[in-house]
Amino acid sequence: MSQPVQDLELVSVTKRYGKTVAVDAINHHFRPSSYTCLLGPSGCGKSSTLRMIAGHESVSEGAINLAGRDISHLPPAKRGTAMMFQSYALFPHLSVIDNVAFSLKMKGVDTRERRAKAAEMLELVDLTAMAERLPDQLSGGQQQRVALARALITRPQVLLLDEPLSALDPFLRIRMRGELRKLQRELGISFVHVTHGQDEALALADEVVVMNNAVIEQAGPARDVFNAPRTRFVAQFMGGHNVVALPEGHFAIRTDAVGVGAPGNGVEANVTGIEYQGTHVSVLARIAGDQELTALVPENEFYSNPHTPGDRVGLIWDAKNLHKLTA
Amino acid sequence: MQMGRMRAGAVAWLQAAPMALVLLVFLVAPIVMIAIVSFWRATEFSIIPAFEFDNYEFLFGSPVTYRVFLNTFKYALITWAFTFVIGFTVAYFLAFHVRTLTWQIALFLLCTIPFWTSNIIRMISWIPFLGRNGIANSALISWGVIDEPLDWLLFSDFAVILAFVHLYTLFMVVPIFNTMMRIDKSLIEAARDAGANGVQILWNVIVPLCKPGIMIGSIFVITLVMGDFITVRFMSGSQSANVGRLISNDIALLQYPSAAATAVVLLGTVLIVIAIMLRFVDIRKEL
Numbered sequence: 001m002s003q004p005v006q007d008l009e010l011v012s013v014t015k016r017y018g019k020t021v022a023v024d025a026i027n028h029h030f031r032p033s034s035y036t037c038l039l040g041p042s043g044c045g046k047s048s049t050l051r052m053i054a055g056h057e058s059v060s061e062g063a064i065n066l067a068g069r070d071i072s073h074l075p076p077a078k079r080g081t082a083m084m085f086q087s088y089a090l091f092p093h094l095s096v097i098d099n100v101a102f103s104l105k106m107k108g109v110d111t112r113e114r115r116a117k118a119a120e121m122l123e124l125v126d127l128t129a130m131a132e133r134l135p136d137q138l139s140g141g142q143q144q145r146v147a148l149a150r151a152l153i154t155r156p157q158v159l160l161l162d163e164p165l166s167a168l169d170p171f172l173r174i175r176m177r178g179e180l181r182k183l184q185r186e187l188g189i190s191f192v193h194v195t196h197g198q199d200e201a202l203a204l205a206d207e208v209v210v211m212n213n214a215v216i217e218q219a220g221p222a223r224d225v226f227n228a229p230r231t232r233f234v235a236q237f238m239g240g241h242n243v244v245a246l247p248e249g250h251f252a253i254r255t256d257a258v259g260v261g262a263p264g265n266g267v268e269a270n271v272t273g274i275e276y277q278g279t280h281v282s283v284l285a286r287i288a289g290d291q292e293l294t295a296l297v298p299e300n301e302f303y304s305n306p307h308t309p310g311d312r313v314g315l316i317w318d319a320k321n322l323h324k325l326t327a
Numbered sequence: 328m329q330m331g332r333m334r335a336g337a338v339a340w341l342q343a344a345p346m347a348l349v350l351l352v353f354l355v356a357p358i359v360m361i362a363i364v365s366f367w368r369a370t371e372f373s374i375i376p377a378f379e380f381d382n383y384e385f386l387f388g389s390p391v392t393y394r395v396f397l398n399t400f401k402y403a404l405i406t407w408a409f410t411f412v413i414g415f416t417v418a419y420f421l422a423f424h425v426r427t428l429t430w431q432i433a434l435f436l437l438c439t440i441p442f443w444t445s446n447i448i449r450m451i452s453w454i455p456f457l458g459r460n461g462i463a464n465s466a467l468i469s470w471g472v473i474d475e476p477l478d479w480l481l482f483s484d485f486a487v488i489l490a491f492v493h494l495y496t497l498f499m500v501v502p503i504f505n506t507m508m509r510i511d512k513s514l515i516e517a518a519r520d521a522g523a524n525g526v527q528i529l530w531n532v533i534v535p536l537c538k539p540g541i542m543i544g545s546i547f548v549i550t551l552v553m554g555d556f557i558t559v560r561f562m563s564g565s566q567s568a569n570v571g572r573l574i575s576n577d578i579a580l581l582q583y584p585s586a587a588a589t590a591v592v593l594l595g596t597v598l599i600v601i602a603i604m605l606r607f608v609d610i611r612k613e614l
Contacts, residue, residue: 054520055520056516056519075519076516076519076520076522077519077520077521077522077523078522082520083516083517083520085516085517086513087511087513089511089513089514089516089517090517091514091517091518091532092536093535093536102518102521103521103522103523105531106518106521106522106523106524106527106531107522150517150521151520154521
């Protein structure tokens with residue numbers, strides 16, 4: 001091979017718990033130095049996949065390759081991966097700096113050296129001032145940064161994040177995801193991030209991997225997955241789409257590609273609900289065949305010609321925005 | 328406003344009163360009584376209320392006292408060491424190796440079965456086992472391990488400590504198991520992720536997080552052993568003594584003031600030991 005391969009690859013990786021299949025022979029190639037989000041509802045197998053990559057769950061079948069070698073039977077610390085846990089799993093009895101230096105202590109690095117290295121990591125996450133505190137004296141966001149520093153000190157090729165933002169309040173969540181993205185760019189390593197929030201995945205990921213029922217439904221750049229959902233599940237889970245059954249089959253159409261006009265134009269519909277969302281107004285309307293569609297209308301446009309539930313309207317869309325679904 | 332605050336204060340006192348009263352009558356008063364009696368004068372045929380230090384002078388002046396206190400510490404220390412090692416191991420097994428909660432509860436209850444009988448019965452049952460012609464000796468002889476029956480199995484320090492360990496290990500298991508169950512399992516995974524092996528996880532994560540439980544168990548065991556007199560009497564065949572036996576002998580001879588003085592000194596000693604132990608570990612968050 002001409003270039004050093006740093007990519008992470010899953011080769012028909014399967015996880016079984018007794019008779020239930022949590023992850024069903026999935027294949028995926030994670031591009032090097034990319035930010036990938038594993039997205040899906042709870043119980044879809046995304047966490048099991050991440051934990052198999054980390055080595056905290058055994059692989060029932062298949063292989064996990066990192067940098068050209070199969071790591072699926074190595075202990076977690078020998079894989080070149082590091083994991084950041086959902087609840088951060090900081091050691092409550094150790095100070096921030098000792099938490100960060102923990103893996104170096106396990107390797108037998110002497111106190112002064114490991115503290116110096118840990119101090120560097122704390123500087124990276126901007127927590128130098130908190131070095132001597134105990135984890136429960138820190139805020140949620142600070143704890144998360146400690147967990148990040150502790151995972152990164154092992155110099156992993158891949159950082160695995162298990163729902164890293166779910167313990168934070170919404171405001172902090174948005175700030176921390178910005179920091180995660182920035183850190184990934186600075187370090188140039190791969191991040192694999194498990195989440196059930198599509199907004200988080202879209203905001204962060206170079207590549208989104210949507211999972212459902214133990215398999216990958218669709219994978220690709222965030223924009224492709226959002227704009228061209230392949231299946232009904234993906235269209236619905238990613239949000240912002242209507243799924244319409246037309247004589248030619250099922251189609252997805254973005255809610256903002258649906259316009260509301262006077263009755264007689266486009267498809268006949270009955271307004272069933274109006275929801276104000278700040279920049280937009282979402283208009284719920286029922287069309288023939290008892291299908292409910294959403295039209296996302298810019299706020300000023302809506303209020304220049306407002307509708308109320310019960311109104312008869314016509315829903316208009318451009319046929320080129322209809323996107324055929326395979327399932 | 329002022330009235331309201333006073334009434335609120337009175338209500339708080341009233342709410343605390345029943346418990347305070349119980350403690351006062353059943354804990355503080357008897358101790359105060361013992362302390363008072365310890366200053367009384369005693370002769371062979373009479374006990375006279377007084378305030379003199381004769382009892383303490385005699386106690387601190389006698390070499391027997393020091394020997395017996397030393398022996399008490401020896402029992403406490405050795406018993407503590409054994410109950411700690413066994414208790415920690417059992418708790419570790421229950422908390423980290425038994426996977427399902429049902430089995431954990433079942434095995435835990437199994438540990439408590441011996442406690443359904445009385446202390447003394449459990450202790451006395453050792454006697455036919457350890458005696459000169461007991462099960463242990465005859466088994467060892469029939470296996471050819473020894474030719475002569477071992478004398479030190481019964482009525483010895485060995486027997487005393489064996490009985491102590493048998494009686495009190497559960498007091499170590501329970502609090503340690505309790506703190507272990509509260510350790511977040513993801514901490515263990517995080518340690519493994521950082522490259523820690525089994526021993527390192529035990530030493531760097533589990534033991535530090537179990538410290539409060541270890542300390543509570545240690546306080547139980549040490550106070551129980553230091554206050555005991557019946558185990559030492561039965562299992563040593565009255566050949567060894569600890570402070571409890573000193574007190575019980577005094578009582579048998581109706582030397583109440585002398586017994587009271589010894590009790591006060593023992594109480595002081597145990598409190599000092601506990602105070603020292605609490606300097607090392609903060610158990611408040613466990614209570």
